[in-house]
Amino acid sequence: MPRPELQAPPEIFYNDTEARKYTTSSRIVEIQARISERALELLNLPDDGVPRLLLDIGCGSGLSGEAMTENGHHWIGYDISQSMLNVAVEREVDGDLLLADMGQGLGLRPGVIDGAISISAVQWLCYADKSSHEPRMRLKAFFGSLYRCLARGARAVLQLYAENMDQSTMILTCAMRAGFGGGVVVDWPHSSKAKKAYIVLTCGPPSAQAWLPKGKGEDGEMCTDSDEDSDDENETVGMYDRSRPRKKMKVNKKGRGRAWVLKKKEQMRKKGNVVPPDTKYTARKRKARF
């Protein structure tokens, strides 16, 4: 079976049947609960027992919200699938629910939210399901609104299943552009089944952003999924910092190279544009003058 994201838009894919199937699978219930618990831990909320106001983005039928409720927090859940939300209502979840598309922005007042989690949902933004959809624009709207609604110092933890490196890079880049600092925490990086990537984002001055925890590698309860390696597998990949100059992220290599330029020129010719002929000088670096 291809990935759900390739089959249909989320509001179609998660129809009544799928929403019920999803929520009654004890395997899924267990996995989502475990991921959500971990995401909540990565939010690193103050350990003072005071309930917080949190978001669950792509909350579905409320499986991920349970961890927040169990820890005494209040939450607002966003989902684009009416069927998933119907199941959430049936299950009498404690969070408030909104039928909304995160790619259109969250529509919240600035600085009012204490933290946000999103479990297995944000990768959906990488797919253009309508002709008007531009993944980058939708990611921008999402991260921009997420950054604005969070209180300074608050965090967002997004567990997601990117299809490939390009997607994870695109998601991270959009998050950094919105002003977030942070990086990726990978739990169980050597297990194809148990491996989970969490984007941990922090909002506010770089001092508040220095914190990035280690991924999990050895842990008794997780070994149900991954028991191939029991050695220390902790790994934290990718440290991104907002204070790093933005330009560096773009011009990291020596430009695109001759093959790329030739390809682009060919594409332009096919479109009927007037393009200078290819010569030995094509795509050569200009000498530094002055």
Add this chain to the structure above:
Amino acid sequence: MRLLTHNMLSSNVKGVVNGFPLRLEASSWVEKEVEFNADFLRSMFPKIDWPALAGAAQKIGYAALPDTADATMLESEDFLKKFHHALLEIHVEEGALVCPESGRRFPINKGIPNMLLNEDEV
């Protein structure tokens, strides 16, 4: 949807500059008891837009909140109880949220506001 959420939501329609507060129209609501936690109320208070909360509470017939409030009132148990009730225990089930600037209506069904925008509103 509880008034807590109403107090945070702002209209997202393209071109709207001030989408807060969304006007609340409620045709049905229910009350559900929620465990009282004074610390939560104290930590939320600075983030609450009080006139919006008091106004929304009034719309659903809960007129016990003062028109204005300041942090010194958080000392009063009586004030906290009312704040708690308005913020967390009233669930709007059917009705709508209306953008104060564009007039766009976001219907509320089974307690869930439909905040989906049309393509030309993004």
